Amino acid sequence: MDILITGLLLGGTYALIAMGLNLQYGIARIMNLANGEILVAGGFAAFWMYTAGQTSPYLTIFVLAPVAFAVNWLIYVVMLRPLVKRAKSRGQLEVDAILSTFGLSFVGVGLMLAAFGGDYFNYSYLATPVTIFGDNFGLNRIASFIAAAILCAALYLWLNRSRAGMSIRAIAVSPESARLVGIDVARLSAFAFALGGAVTAVGGALLSAYLTLDASTGVIFTLKALIIVIMGGVGDVRGTIVAALLLGVIETLVASLIDPGLTLAAAYALFILILLFRPRGLFGRGAA
């Protein structure tokens, strides 16, 4: 039982890491390799607010989200829109986006290094035990799991129930046809990218309550997010959630029952299996 709960909590963490990238890649079609840096920057904002004014990360996110939204919107409009305009095919856009956001990730690391130095930033928030079925779990992990659940539910409802959400899903399926039915693809793509960035930064702020970050840890999160998004199916919120939880539970199972040294192997084995049997991810749509 404790394995299952530990795994689900870890899955919640993974969902926070991957949800933003899913929006950016699935809808705005930008494979954002600087995703991890946005996450770390969000974590730093929470750390800074906490150490400067004892502000809870759960309050910081309400300031952080609009700021991160604006920053990511700017990144998209200034840096990525020219690429979108220039690209003749989706493949070309992917290559261009990967190269330019890869560069952006170095810029991000450099900026954070210059701004906060290379030291670890960590603090303790809500590191109090909560007993569930006789085992202790960290309140900060449970709280971020709940936040992840709320965030995912809100995104899912919004994407599936609102008009804007429907337009965004239309873009994810076919940007060309979406334009034909009067959807402002350029504007909504920028919106989806900015929203993805805001979600990632919020995720970073929540994670920073229990993970130890420094200016150059972003790439670890980018890689994890990439695996989860591809496993779950690009552009599908449900897929990301299921993949994140699955990965969390399997890693914890392997670590607890076999050996903690094999968690990475288990994660990549799962990745390979899913790619072999469902090449477009768990919730991926049939062949394009």
Place this chain on the structure above:
Amino acid sequence: MIQEEEKSPMKFQRRTVLKLSAAALAAPAIIPGRLAANDPIIFGAVAPKTGPLAGGAAVTHWPNLQLWQTQVNAAGGIMVDGNAHPVEIIEYDDQTNPGETIRGVQRLATQDNAHFIITPYGTGLHIAAAPIFDRYGYPQVCVTAITDQGSELAGQFPNMFFTLGATTPFAGDVIRVLTAMRDAGQIGNRLAMVNVADAFGIELMAAGMPLAEAAGFELVYETSYPLGTQDLAPVINGVKDAAPDAFVAWSYPPDTFGLTEQAMIAGLEVGAYYTAVATSFPGFNARFEGAANNILGAGGVNPDLPSFQEYEAAHIEVTGQAPDYWASATTYGSLQVLQQSIEAVGLDREAVSAHIKEADFDTVLGPMHFRDNNFNQAYWTVGQWQDGVFRGVASQNRDGVAAARLKEGWA
């Protein structure tokens, strides 16, 4: 690969020759190895500013370079041939990548014409850089390199010196502290030991396990986890289920924090709790506050030593952050060793190396020498947070060892 390695020094040499001849034309008075009055002495530094070890280097390595440079220059500089020369440091980021470390050292030696090169950060990067220090004839006063291969390395690279200790005494002293606690009736016989799957953790685990068994401990749980693992709940839960009396983790920074937070949440009941690297960081105590009390960790200092207190105050004043209570002072000490040798024999690198081998040094940690096979034999091995101060509780030949205390709860 081999081709490239053979090619690039040639290229660099050619450039150096060009640079030197240009310099000679511009200022014919310059003689290599000789400085005009007030010319700076150039020190090169290659260490992580990014990558996995950057967080540790930002605490332990870089601030000490800054502090040392500031202090030496404030005092007028390093005395060579009766003239005081200011210190100039050229810094490169090796991205925690051994290839970059090697390239950085090479560049410092051949293009920047550094007079001396400060040792890198981290065991692996030290060993990667050793051959290139040796090739260009630079003394390498190592700090954050903990290995049992020191005497072999020193045999192969005679200008390589070790300050922070070797693996076996390190692991041995942890077991010694635990044995003393057990023999005093404070803890029982059951020991859980885990390690990070990286050169440092693997070597210490390999050294520690037989020592623990020889000391009569029963190993009730033993595992390793990959470098960079942040979710350590399964490890701590496994430890908890094994119900040990003492817990030892040969850990690296992010996992040191992760293990401790999880142990705190799970309410791991052990009489002795040890995590390795980063336990001695001021940030560790700041994060865990009361829960950090009586946690054992790698390193230690004698916080009552006036030279250390003076060093700590200066470190905070110049760099705006406190030093760690292990390798920080040793890093500073390694620079003092270089400085004292340069003042004794001048800029001739061979003479400096020969001097380091023979001389006695006076550092912030106390006296130091390298006459035993290039090894400093006086160093701290185990420390413990005691009421907000990280005190050395075991050492090799250092004074001021405090008694280890029982870990009682996480409040």
